Amino acid sequence: MKNKNSKGLLTALPFLMPSIGGFLLISLIPILFSLALSLTSYSGLKGLDIFSAEFWQQNFVGFENYQKIFSGSEFWDSLLHIGYFIILYIPLMLASSLGIATLLNKPRKGSVFFRVLFYIPVLTSWVAGAIIWRWVLDPQYGVLNDLLAKVGIQGPGWLQDGNWAMVGIVLASVWKDMGFYGLIFLGGLKNINPEYYEAAQMDGAGKTQKFFKITMPLLSPIIYFALVLSLINAFMIFAQVMIMTGGGPYGSTEVIVERIYNYAFHYHKMGYASALSWILFAIVFVLTFIQQKAQKKWVNYDA
Amino acid sequence: MMLKKSNNIFGAVRFYVFALIIGLLIAVPFYWMAITSLKTESAVLTYPIEWIPTEVTLENYASLFSSFSFGRIVLNSCIVSVAYTFVALVSCCMAAFAFAKLPFRGRDTILKIFIATLMIPAQSTLVPLFMIFNGMGLTNSYFSVILPSLFRVTGIFMLVQNMKTIPNDYIDAARIDGASYFKILFRIIVPLLGPAVATVGIITFMDSWNEYLWPLVMLTDTDMMTLPVALSTLSGMYERNFGVQMAGSLISIIPIVIVYLAAQRRFKDGLSLGGIKG
Secondary structure, three states: OHHHHHHHHHHHHHHHHHHHHHHHHHHHHHHHHHHHHOOEOOOOOOOHHHHOHHHHHHHEOOOHHHHHHHHOOHHHHHHHHHHHHHHHHHHHHHHHHHHHHHHHHOOOOOHHHHHHHHHHHHHOOHHHHHHHHHHHOOOOOOHHHHHHHHOOOOOOOHHHOOOOHHHHHHHHHHHHHHHHHHHHHHHHHHOOOHHHHHHHHHOOOOHHHHHHHHHHHHHHHHHHHHHHHHHHHHHOOOHHHHHHOOOOOOOOOOOHHHHHHHHHHOOOOHHHHHHHHHHHHHHHHHHHHHHHHHHHHHOOOOO | OHHHHHHHHHHHHHHHHHHHHHHHHHHHHHHHHHHHHOOOHHHHOOOOOOOOOOOOOOHHHHHHHHHOOHHHHHHHHHHHHHHHHHHHHHHHHHHHHHHHHOOOOOHHHHHHHHHHHHHOOHHHOHHHHHHHHHHOOOOOOHHHHHHHHHOOHHHHHHHHHHHOOOOHHHHHHHHHOOOOHHHHHHHHHHHHOHHHHHHHHHHHHHHHHHOOHHHHHHOOOHHHOOHHHHHHHHHHHOOOOHHHHHHHHHHHHHHHHHHHHHHHHHHOHHHHHHOOOO
């Protein structure tokens, strides 16, 4: 029996080699490397000397990076900016994507066209999306302020105004993501057994009642999933910030990944950037863990 | 009966009104991009803005290809994405085959470890990964952005689920005929899984085409840049030249939309499933 098992492993190993190699190279080794690096004040670009004793003698600083991060205001500010992003983004995203899903749920002439159209921003790279939106939000020549002016509203300076820059980033993000979550919710709606609605109809339930008593409870696991996913993604926003504002004006849109990138690739503070990376990892880990735990309670298998 | 009919018409009207509103919200930025890319430099920055360009020109596209070697950049993106997708598919199919069809000790544990890595954000491994690749002298090489394709857990996972549905009889019969497992995988199983493999392939292609952060740190030489990196560099260099930026953005979007439209039928549910990746 044992013999057979080890033979099984020998047969399987060649098939696993590429992915195990990739796993070691781009996942396991870097995340451990990052942990080690986060305990140093290393500020070079080459990392292969990490195994020499000399490297550690020169660079080891213990938890100093973490201390600096938590005692300074920069990290907390970036969390605050992400919090602001989340508060604006999530309600808008949920409303628009649920709207899209209910809109497309009943097949009609043209619904395939609209489904494709709503999905095009998802296909667009964030770089192109951000470049387009920087132009849409241009205070003077941009299309949004022009439209606002047509209805008598004087538009703000958007990305050039510290109070409005994050709002601009949120608008672009909702535009980019609503098709993605919309299609996820659409999948959820399609999975609801129509018999529930028929039964409710017979009992004389109205449209609103059906929505809140049937649709929402049965869709809740997917809504919950989308919430956690968008929460996790919010902590990782980068391209839109980098291209639309670069963290500005006056640091009002600085976020974690943008900080990691700038510390590592502009200031070459690899140790500090690695400590930030690990904090990001911890945040994502905790959110995922909560999701896994809570999902067991939430998932409704009756749909 | 009458009531039901008017209800239907009301529903249809409501559908088209809302679909048009959302459709316009989505389409206006694209329209704005397209017409800006066709305007002359002076017409881009005029007030009041021109919703319909008075003079159509291709000068923005011409200057992209002449002064920013955009042809090379499009080529880079094509090479990287095709190679990335190919390597990813081979690696994913092989791993999925082992997990789905070959019994060995520790199979479930390895798969669980693989899936657990989905919790590690790519941004968290950016710094050390850059240092490793830089130490190996891989900066400004296609290789540096293709190599990570070896490990794509979402692809492995989707293919494992699909391969499990294939009856073992196929494999047993081929084994009796003396076929090796490699042959069985690539001659029998992969063709049987055609649509699933194609779905994973298209999702991978789109991810790789749009990938930004990793190529941004690895590809700093203008001649090696992929489209997203080149576009972001362009937007920094010609900050107020929106015509050129919009032309470049449009060029980067068109291929991916074509791929999507061509694959539309095969997608349906697969896309939203596979798109879930941090």
